[in-house]
Amino acid sequence: MDILPILSTLRRHKLTAWLLILEIALTCAIVCNAVFLISQRLQRMDMPSGVAEHELLQIQVADVLKPVNPYARAQEDLAVLRQVPDVQSVAFSNQVPFGGSSSNGNVLLDPNQPQRTLNATTYFGENLVSTMGVQLVAGRDLRPDDFVDVETALKGLRTGDSKSLPHVTLITRTLAGRLWPGQNPLGRLIYLTPTVGLRVVGVLASLVRPNAYDAATAQYTMVVPVRMGADKSESYIIRTRPQDRARVLGAALAVLKKADPQRVVTTQRSFDEVRSRFFKDDRAMAGILLGVIIALMIVTALGIVGLASFWVQQRRRMIGVRRALGATRADILHYFQTENFLLATLGIALGMALAYGINLFLMLHYELPRLPAVYLPVGAVLLWLIGQLAVLGPALRAAAVPPVVATRSV
């Protein structure tokens, strides 16, 4: 296909051609960045939790009147929950992965260091690792004799009596790698305060924080052997088969209600719901961005259709002359397709530069990462496709112009 005649024709429509190029460039730049933003959201929503999510249920209850002995109450509740048919395991935890509300501690490697090394979340509760299906990659799980009651631990903290404090902890592989890169973490000490030293006895493959808002620190997790009493902020975690979840949840609520009819169930959900709730905003944002991209594509396509049909109408005589001189329908079709391809390519080239510019601006002002180069071809291909699709109709109409038009005066 000869490009020069196309260019010389376009030179007669400089302003409109440039506007179309500008439109394509803007669309390309916005689409590249929006697709990147969407993919970041999707990536975040895929964040691994390290637990058997499809097999877990969470229940929280609030007592109207405080139980006399909250520890006994918790143990009774756990016992009745274990009796529910199809329940495989039950744990009592201060927090749940992706639950939002979290307990966190400052980690020190040396009890006397002035600044914390990092901030990690602390899971408390018995049976946690086995119930949630967290994979232990080194060392051992927590044993019943490791556990200390919350109030005993608090008293130990107050009096400085280290005997009544927990002594061991499990940490995630990520946390171990961050604290002691390339070394064996087992047997090493972590300090939560200068008096609370915890020896690492086990390493977990993965266990996400309840407050995993930042992917870099999402796996900074410890499990500390502290036993809690029944309270509205703690959760019962139940493991069962995926297909039994709804039934088991109903039965579990019934036995908990039966144990104390006065109490109020504040949370009852599967872990799938926990995850979907945690990432709701990300999903919404991705949805809106997708809507904007589609709207943008439609608008650009409409612009191309409009301008192309206008040009076809304007050049009917020229088309007729070309047909009369022996050009085939395909030649005319290709002429308009090539013209659009040229405009789109120019627009895309400009758009890529613009996309990088916008990304730089976003990086500077909104803490976004750099746009990977892989998104540029995505935008380019999308716009080429849109352009070709949009121009097809007008180009076919042009190809249908009969040669006899050449002989008519306007």
Add this chain to the structure above:
Amino acid sequence: MFGYYLDLALRSLKRSRGLTALMVLSIGLGVASCMTTLAVFRAASGDPIPWKSSRLFVPQMGIWQESARNADGEPLDALTYTDAMALMRDHRAARQSAIYAIAPAVFPARSGQHPSTVGGYAVYGEFFRMLDVPFLYGQGWTSQEDAAAAPVVVLSRALNLKAFGGIDSVGRMLDVSGHDYRVVGVTDDWNPQPVFYDVFGSGGFTPEGPGLFMPFTRAIAAKLSNGRTACDKEPTQPGFAGLKQSDCVWITFVAQLDSAAAARAYRRYLDDYAGEQRRAGRFGGKPNNRLRDLPAFLDAEHVVPGDTKVMLLVALGLLVVCLVNTVGLLLAKFLRRSAEIGVRRALGAPRGAIHAQFLTEAGVIGLAGGTLGLGLTWLGMIEIRLVLPPRLAALAQLDGSLLLATMATAVLCTVLAGLYPSFRAARVQPAWQLKSS
């Protein structure tokens, strides 16, 4: 004359239906997507109490050791019980209130209903006047009732409906967490977003407004447990008593300061207080106090997620693309009509008349596009409700000013888009034009 131009415009638009439809659709889509995104994010980033926000202040104090502080150097956005009580006692602001979130069990007065936990706040009586909380019945409690830790309660309209069937329940008794409370007021629906009086606990947005309020002093006496707590060290004593004595922060605070001088004085007072506590050994680390007015505080707290601004940029980009698109199409359409312009100029039409004619035509397209955009915005709002989490979707209201903005944007865009083509068209030499055709 305008009627004539309107007639001309309609005739011209009828001649090229396809192109007209494209322009209208393009404007409609652009305006609608831009307005829908704006509706959501303007609401999310809005001022929750615009008529008063510059007079409401949030005192913050850095009280922990350097090692426990935030990396960005911002002090905590809540106070300890000790400090909140000291600020209340000294009472240096025109109005002020310590605030904490409670969720007591409420036993409805009507039989046959189950107890349920109701989210609310423990506040001082001045809270309602300070934040202009609207009342349906009754009013807030007095400072005497604050001092006496009186068992009184203010209900939300929703809780009043649930507990008392929506009647004027002032003077009635309600069982809250096992004790009788006298209802002194019922608020109208009130849920300003962001939840500026409890950013610490709410994170900024809640789908439901507070269900009940009770005196702060009473909630403390009844040991009603709080929502979020942030600690440097574990409290040295267990339970509520330990929390009250600890360096944990869990109480938010709002003060009304009516003049710049009052704000300065309060800032000085805050610095003096923190200095005193630091000398006494209660506060660690370097002095780090803040007294920001509400807009500045919300900004510093990053209540509005960064995404929101990115989304606004995207929406704006979309509008720009639509504008460029429409300029291109209008240009194509108008420049084609040089023959017609030539005839009109030759017959004596001044340039102004050509401008007016073309601007009328552009305006008609703009109005049509705006009307379409209005409809599409409405559809967009429905989609928003499906896609967005309720707490954000509830914010997205299609209000009158937005409607007006939609129309104005559409017409302005197209008139701007029509300006250049009409300018060029009006400059066409009539003689040259007549000759060539």
